[in-house]
Amino acid sequence: MxxxxxxxxxxxxxxxxxxxxxxxxxxxxxxxRLGTRLNHVRETSDVYPLPSPVYVERISLGYRDAVAxxxxxxxxxxxxxxxxxxxxxxxxxxxxxxxLHLDPNFAPAYKFVSTFVTMQAVNPERPELEExxxxxxxxTTQRPGDAEVWGAYASFMLYGGAQFLPKGPEREEWRKKGxxxxxxxxxxxxxxxxxxxxxxxxxLANSGYRDLAVQQLExxxxxxxxxxxxxxxxxxxxxxxxxxxxxxxxAGITVFLTKWRSEAAFLDETTFVxxxxxxxxxxxxxxxxxxxxxxxxxx
Numbered sequence: 001m002x003x004x005x006x007x008x009x010x011x012x013x014x015x016x017x018x019x020x021x022x023x024x025x026x027x028x029x030x031x032x033r034l035g036t037r038l039n040h041v042r043e044t045s046d047v048y049p050l051p052s053p054v055y056v057e058r059i060s061l062g063y064r065d066a067v068a069x070x071x072x073x074x075x076x077x078x079x080x081x082x083x084x085x086x087x088x089x090x091x092x093x094x095x096x097x098x099x100l101h102l103d104p105n106f107a108p109a110y111k112f113v114s115t116f117v118t119m120q121a122v123n124p125e126r127p128e129l130e131e132x133x134x135x136x137x138x139x140t141t142q143r144p145g146d147a148e149v150w151g152a153y154a155s156f157m158l159y160g161g162a163q164f165l166p167k168g169p170e171r172e173e174w175r176k177k178g179x180x181x182x183x184x185x186x187x188x189x190x191x192x193x194x195x196x197x198x199x200x201x202x203x204l205a206n207s208g209y210r211d212l213a214v215q216q217l218e219x220x221x222x223x224x225x226x227x228x229x230x231x232x233x234x235x236x237x238x239x240x241x242x243x244x245x246x247x248x249x250x251a252g253i254t255v256f257l258t259k260w261r262s263e264a265a266f267l268d269e270t271t272f273v274x275x276x277x278x279x280x281x282x283x284x285x286x287x288x289x290x291x292x293x294x295x296x297x298x299x
Contacts, residue, residue: 048091053101060102068102071095072109079116092116093131100135110139110149114156118164129161133174140181147188154182158203172207179203183216205240214242 050056050071060067075095082089096113099106117124117132124132136153143149156162157178165171179200201220204213214237221233230253237246259277260267 046090048094050094050098053098056098057102064102068099068106071099071102072106075099075116083120086121088120088122089116093128093135096135097131100138104142107143107146107149110136110143110146111152114152114160118156118160123164129164132156132161140184145188147185147190150181150185150188151190154178154185154200157181158199175203176207179216183220186220201236210240214240214245217242218245218248 051059056067057064075092078095079089079092093113093116096109096116099109113135114132117128133156136149136156139146139149140153155178157174159178162171162174162178165174182200201213201216204210204216217233217237217240221230234246263277
């Protein structure tokens with residue numbers, strides 16, 4: 001191979017390398033520009049893909065619980081995706097309605113439906129709030145002994161949903177219903193956060209329902225888990241100047257402590273509350289359920 005041929009071949013290789021390098025550089029620049037544009041593309045609206053709950057039930061072929069669980073997993077994923085993209089999750093209540101049609105006892109749906117609606121990038125619309133209220137209200141009748149469902153209803157009516165209503169009688173009515181639901185949740189042993197019984201009583205008192213607030217505080221006192229909570233309740237009653245209620249509480253706690261220490265000091269407070277005082281066995285033969293002194297449990 002002469003020098004001319006070698007030089008020509010070298011130039012061809014160099015030109016090829018230059019072209020390939022330029023192509024790679026150009027493609028990389030194009031990829032970067034396309035990537036930037038695609039990153040700015042976002043879905044702006046959703047399409048609800050499911051038919052009515054009745055038809056979903058039919059196509060479940062009898063596997064209603066399984067389909068409800070699958071839909072619930074989808075709702076959780078979609079909610080997280082919408083929050084991550086700062087988008088409104090518009091069909092949360094429709095999904096929950098379908099799930100509860102398939103399985104009316106699906107507890108997680110009752111507990112989290114208010115979260116799906118109120119904790120979003122935009123404020124919920126009025127029909128959504130009303131639908132959440134309806135779902136949770138039905139939940140308290142569907143699961144009357146579930147403290148978590150009552151707590152979710154109370155929290156929504158007191159705070160989560162009521163905050164989006166205009167100030168006025170309607171908001172106060174929602175909060176009153178929430179206060180009463182909070183008392184039910186407290187009596188059932190709700191531990192989801194916050195003292196709903198105390199908060200509800202304060203709402204009732206501020207709304208002018210003083211006697212109802214005092215009754216609620218007395219009931220909260222009866223199921224208070226510790227002395228610290230009971231002390232807070234006493235302080236609230238003192239601020240409300242409910243002297244007769246405080247006297248009743250003091251008398252009741254005196255009776256309780258006397259029975260606890262004399263009959264079962266080896267038990268902790270919670271266990272003794274559950275067990276209750278023992279009746280006089282010899283004096284109550286044949287009288288249990290007839291004589292108040294022989295009633296089993298607390299009177």
